[in-house]
Amino acid sequence: xxxxxxxxxxxGIHLELQAGEFVSLVxxxxxxxxxxxxxxxxxxxxxxxxxxxxxxxxxxxxREKQDVSFVFQEATLLAWRSVRDNVRLPLELRGIPARQASxxxxxxxxxxxxxxxxxxxxxxxxxxxxxRASIARALVTRPDLLxxxxxxxxxxEITRQRLNEDLLALWMRDRWTALFVTHNxxxxxxxxxxxxxxxxxxxxxxxxxxxxxxxPRPGTLRADPDFARLAGKVSDCLREHA
Amino acid sequence: MRPGNRLAIGMERVLPPLALxxxxxxxxxxxxxxIWDRPYRLIPGPGQVAxxxxxxxxxxxxxxxxxAAAALCGFALSLTAGCLVAFGFSQSRILQRSFYPYxxxxxxxxxxxxxxxxxxxxxYGFQSVVVVSFxxxxxxxxxxxxxxxxxxxxxxxxxFELYNASRWQVLWKLRLPxxxxxxxxxxxxxxxxxxxxxxxxxxxxxxxxxxFGLGYIIFQTSGQLKTEELFAAxxxxxxxxxxxxxxxxxxxxxxxxxxxxx
Numbered sequence: 001x002x003x004x005x006x007x008x009x010x011x012g013i014h015l016e017l018q019a020g021e022f023v024s025l026v027x028x029x030x031x032x033x034x035x036x037x038x039x040x041x042x043x044x045x046x047x048x049x050x051x052x053x054x055x056x057x058x059x060x061x062x063r064e065k066q067d068v069s070f071v072f073q074e075a076t077l078l079a080w081r082s083v084r085d086n087v088r089l090p091l092e093l094r095g096i097p098a099r100q101a102s103x104x105x106x107x108x109x110x111x112x113x114x115x116x117x118x119x120x121x122x123x124x125x126x127x128x129x130x131x132r133a134s135i136a137r138a139l140v141t142r143p144d145l146l147x148x149x150x151x152x153x154x155x156x157e158i159t160r161q162r163l164n165e166d167l168l169a170l171w172m173r174d175r176w177t178a179l180f181v182t183h184n185x186x187x188x189x190x191x192x193x194x195x196x197x198x199x200x201x202x203x204x205x206x207x208x209x210x211x212x213x214x215x216p217r218p219g220t221l222r223a224d225p226d227f228a229r230l231a232g233k234v235s236d237c238l239r240e241h242a
Numbered sequence: 243m244r245p246g247n248r249l250a251i252g253m254e255r256v257l258p259p260l261a262l263x264x265x266x267x268x269x270x271x272x273x274x275x276x277i278w279d280r281p282y283r284l285i286p287g288p289g290q291v292a293x294x295x296x297x298x299x300x301x302x303x304x305x306x307x308x309x310a311a312a313a314l315c316g317f318a319l320s321l322t323a324g325c326l327v328a329f330g331f332s333q334s335r336i337l338q339r340s341f342y343p344y345x346x347x348x349x350x351x352x353x354x355x356x357x358x359x360x361x362x363x364x365x366y367g368f369q370s371v372v373v374v375s376f377x378x379x380x381x382x383x384x385x386x387x388x389x390x391x392x393x394x395x396x397x398x399x400x401x402f403e404l405y406n407a408s409r410w411q412v413l414w415k416l417r418l419p420x421x422x423x424x425x426x427x428x429x430x431x432x433x434x435x436x437x438x439x440x441x442x443x444x445x446x447x448x449x450x451x452x453x454f455g456l457g458y459i460i461f462q463t464s465g466q467l468k469t470e471e472l473f474a475a476x477x478x479x480x481x482x483x484x485x486x487x488x489x490x491x492x493x494x495x496x497x498x499x500x501x502x503x504x
Contacts (some may be wrong), residue, residue, distance in 0.1 A: 010452060041404055043404065062404065069404070089415075092415070093415070
């Protein structure tokens, strides 16, 4: 991937996700992790090579199956809409009337623990709750592929850990395919069945680690010596190519 | 919030400017009516201004009414035209590039210089005053509304693209609501300018002596060195501007309250 102006962001990336897999992608800041996500969402076109989702060009996949969702670094909510109406937005954009959408919206709000706050506006929520709303919005369309771009990067550690656990619970329930971008090695190992490591710019894939821990993964896994060892290996790989 | 509390908060907001006002009036009084107590004054004392205002209350009130009507018409025109222009700008880069310099021209041209043209085209009278008020108050609406329509968070645009939103949906569900607080801020500035525009318009393109606004009184009394009445008219203009600004701010707050970003 080369941007206009000649900035080479990515170089020879080859990556495949199996349906229902949870893959973490770690790399130093500015290595092109977000670019990978945006290409998979069809928001960016690769300069060379191609990207397919379920065998289709991402944009076609989006148009025909509408099965890709994206969670941004920021919650990216509409400030003038209540939490409920924010979560409903993707369905509304597809022309589904509010009444028909209501059941999916309520289910998702309950799953992310925001039922009590459905009438609140984004400014009335904490950062963690806003991110929950953002995740609910991404899942309300029952996507097959969920792309997440460092969604918990700006949250405090405790909130981040809780959201990691809750995210896995949501994933266990519906088993969408997940690509989770982060620069936090522990988060990557805790969430992913596989952890991919990217080098500094131009970004290349330099590591592919299988994470052997069974799902569901309890929070206590973070204190497991095997967990620490694997995280250490990923960190070493990351440092070597930074 | 308990009503008592609200009152206390209201007082906290009202008291400081009120205290400052009293202090200024007191100093003004001391300076003009005690220390410099001569028959001829460059500045009339507050007592004299109050007397002049009371004596001419009817004249000032009807003049203020006419000025207010012209200002509100100018403001309403600005809101309508400004939103339409901003909408055009947001839809087409070329349109924006071509017309923007002329919008700036409206903002920077000395209105007194074009006043003769306005009189030439629209004749003396209410309509010319409205035109001046419109020209002076248009720019903030255009710039603010255009900014509101275009300065949308890139991620939100991506989000809408991701869900295959139509151009119409992006406009209706994202750009227009995003522009509301910007438009409200623009309208506040514009409302004050509309009053200034009406008064300047009355001075430069105003009416005859049968129907007249505050601008005419200011023009006439300054010519005749009736400083007490002049001061009273200037104060009435300030009050009028403040009143319209406060009303527009109130309406804006009510409209855009839930728009506060996080």
